[in-house]
Amino acid sequence: MDLSLTEEQQAFRDLARDFLEREAVPHRMRWDHEESVDLAIVPKMAELGFFGLTIPERYGGVGGDYVTYSLAMEELGRADSALRGIVSVSSGLVGKSILDHGTEEQKQEWLPRLASATALGCFGLTEPGTGSDAGNLTSRAVRDGSDWVIDGQKLFITNGTWADVSLVFARTSDEGPRGVTAFLVPTDTPGFEAREVRNKLGLRGQATAELFLSGVRVPDSARLGEVGRGFRIAMGTLDKGRLAVASGCVGIVQGCLEASVAYAGERRQFGKPIASFQLVQDLIADISLDADAARLLAWRCADLVDRGEPFGIAASKAKLFASEAAVRAANNAIQVHGGAGYVDDFPVAKYLRDARVMTLYEGTSQIQKLIIGRAETGISAFG
Numbered sequence: 001m002d003l004s005l006t007e008e009q010q011a012f013r014d015l016a017r018d019f020l021e022r023e024a025v026p027h028r029m030r031w032d033h034e035e036s037v038d039l040a041i042v043p044k045m046a047e048l049g050f051f052g053l054t055i056p057e058r059y060g061g062v063g064g065d066y067v068t069y070s071l072a073m074e075e076l077g078r079a080d081s082a083l084r085g086i087v088s089v090s091s092g093l094v095g096k097s098i099l100d101h102g103t104e105e106q107k108q109e110w111l112p113r114l115a116s117a118t119a120l121g122c123f124g125l126t127e128p129g130t131g132s133d134a135g136n137l138t139s140r141a142v143r144d145g146s147d148w149v150i151d152g153q154k155l156f157i158t159n160g161t162w163a164d165v166s167l168v169f170a171r172t173s174d175e176g177p178r179g180v181t182a183f184l185v186p187t188d189t190p191g192f193e194a195r196e197v198r199n200k201l202g203l204r205g206q207a208t209a210e211l212f213l214s215g216v217r218v219p220d221s222a223r224l225g226e227v228g229r230g231f232r233i234a235m236g237t238l239d240k241g242r243l244a245v246a247s248g249c250v251g252i253v254q255g256c257l258e259a260s261v262a263y264a265g266e267r268r269q270f271g272k273p274i275a276s277f278q279l280v281q282d283l284i285a286d287i288s289l290d291a292d293a294a295r296l297l298a299w300r301c302a303d304l305v306d307r308g309e310p311f312g313i314a315a316s317k318a319k320l321f322a323s324e325a326a327v328r329a330a331n332n333a334i335q336v337h338g339g340a341g342y343v344d345d346f347p348v349a350k351y352l353r354d355a356r357v358m359t360l361y362e363g364t365s366q367i368q369k370l371i372i373g374r375a376e377t378g379i380s381a382f383g
C-alpha cells in the first residue's frame, strides 16, 4: 500500500499552504468578526486552481485527482473553513452535479464560469421542514408550456447570497424522493430572493442564506437530469461533498495540533514549558492521533474515487469520524491553551465554532451512522 503523495500533489499542497498563509490566515479573525470573508480572495483562489480541481480541462478546470482535491480542502480547512465551504459548494457540489448530469449546453454555460469563480454556485436542498428527510421536500416545480414555475423556500444554503446560480431541488410529483427534480436557476431570475442567516455559532465569514422562490420561471433547458432524478443527483453529489467536509475537518485537526504544540512549547507554568507535562502531552497525543486517523480515512475515500470504485460508505465514515474528530481536537486544543484558548487571540476557539457544524451539514453524524449501519446490516433504519 503506497500512502505517499506524488510530486504534483505535494507541490499543489505546498502552493495552497503558502497562498493561504499569506492571504487568509492573517485576516481570518477579522472576517469572522465582520461576518464575511473578503471576496477579493475568490479570484486569487481560482487562479491557483482551487475552483477548477473537480472540473476537467475541456471545461476550463484543472482536472485534478481527488487526492489533490482532498489536500486542497485540508489546507482550506486549516486556514479558514469559511473559504473551504465557498469552494466545495460552488465547484464541488454544484459543478460536479452539472458535470455528472448536465447537458453539453449546461456544461458549456456553467462549468468554465464555476472553474474560474466568475460565477459562484449554491446547492439548495434543505428546507425549513425537511433537513435529514430531504427526500420529502415540499418546494414545487410545475410545468407550464416549455417552462417550469418554481415556488418554495430553502434554508441554511451556503453561498446563498453570493451565488450566481442555484441548484434547486423541487417536487415535480408526489412520489416522495422519486418526485424530486433538479433545476439550475440563475439567481437574477425574477421571484428568486436570498436573505442572509446571521448570528451563526461558526463559519461566520461564510454566507449562509434562506432562499425564497416565488413564481420563479425557468425554461426546460434549466432542468438538470431527468424529471424525478433530482434526489438521486443530490445524494450522489453529497457523497463527494462528504469527502470535502472530511478533508476540511482534517485541516481543522491539523491546525489545532500545530497551534497546541506551539503554545505548549512557549507557555511556562511551575517553571517549565507546559509541553513537558504528561497530561498536556496526553491532549496533544489525542489531537495527533485524530489528525492521522481522519486523514487516512479521507485519503482512502479520495483514492477510491480516483480509482473509479464505490466510495459512498468510505465517504460517510470519513465524514463522520473527521467531523467528530475536529470537534474533539478543537476542544482539546482549547484545553491546552487554557484561558487563552477561550478568546480569539489564538485560532482554537474559531476552530471549535467552525468544527461544530461539520457534524450537522451534508448529513448529520446520526445520518452517517444510519448509512453505515444499513450497509453493515442490510436493514434501513431511516424512518
Ligand code: FAD
Pocket: 089, 122, 123, 124, 125, 126, 130, 131, 132, 133, 155, 156, 157, 158, 159, 200, 203, 208, 357, 360, 361, 362, 363, 364, 365, 366, 367, 370, 381, 382, 383
Ligand atoms: P434535522 O433533520 O431536523 O435533525 C435534527 C436532529 O434529529 C439531528 O440530531 C439529526 O441527526 C436527528 N435525526 C433526524 N432524522 C433522524 C433519523 N432518521 N434517525 C436518527 N436521528 C435523526 N443544506 C443545503 O441544502 N445546502 C447547503 O449549502 C447547506 N449549508 C449549510 C450551512 C450551515 C452553516 C448549516 C447549519 C446547514 C447547512 N445546510 C445546507 C443544511 C444542513 O444540511 C442541515 O441542517 C442538515 O442536513 C440537518 O437537517 P436539519 O437541520 O433540518 O436537522
